[in-house]
Structures are given as C-alpha cells and as structure tokens.
Amino acid sequence: MAMQLKVPSIVCDGCADTITKAITELDSDAKVNVNVETKEVSTETSASESAVREAITAKGHTVE
Ligand SMILES: [Cu+2]
Numbered sequence: 001m002a003m004q005l006k007v008p009s010i011v012c013d014g015c016a017d018t019i020t021k022a023i024t025e026l027d028s029d030a031k032v033n034v035n036v037e038t039k040e041v042s043t044e045t046s047a048s049e050s051a052v053r054e055a056i057t058a059k060g061h062t063v064e
Contacts, residue, residue, distance in 0.1 A: 006064040
C-alpha cells in the first residue's frame with residue numbers, strides 16, 4: 001500500500017539513504033521516495049505501516 005510519513009529527523013541525503021535501506025530491507029520491491037526538504041517519506045510497499053515505522057525508528061529516526 002502507499003503511505004506517506006513525516007520524519008522530522010531527516011537532515012541530509014545520508015538520512016534519506018538510511019531510510020530507503022530500512023524500508024527495502026523489509027520489502028525489496030518497495031518504492032521509496034524521500035524528500036529531504038519537506039522531511040517526507042513516500043513509499044509503496046507490501047509492508048504494514050507499523051512495520052515501516054518500526055524499521056525507520058530502529059535506524060535512529062523519529063517518525064511523527
Ligand atoms: Cu543525514
């Protein structure tokens with residue numbers, strides 16, 4: 001399913017890479033788009049929103 005998450009802890013492209021990896025580790029077919037300026041993560045994945053939130057949090061980021 002498609003989801004949009006606000007991740008205020010994103011500050012640079014490195015964060016974007018970390019988050020992209022966190023989601024593709026859950027679902028290798030996931031499409032992930034991270035907007036560093038707006039700190040928004042858009043993803044299209046078969047993983048649940050709670051699993052995605054947990055994966056991002058596990059990398060040290062904060063999901064709003
Ligand atoms: Cu960063």
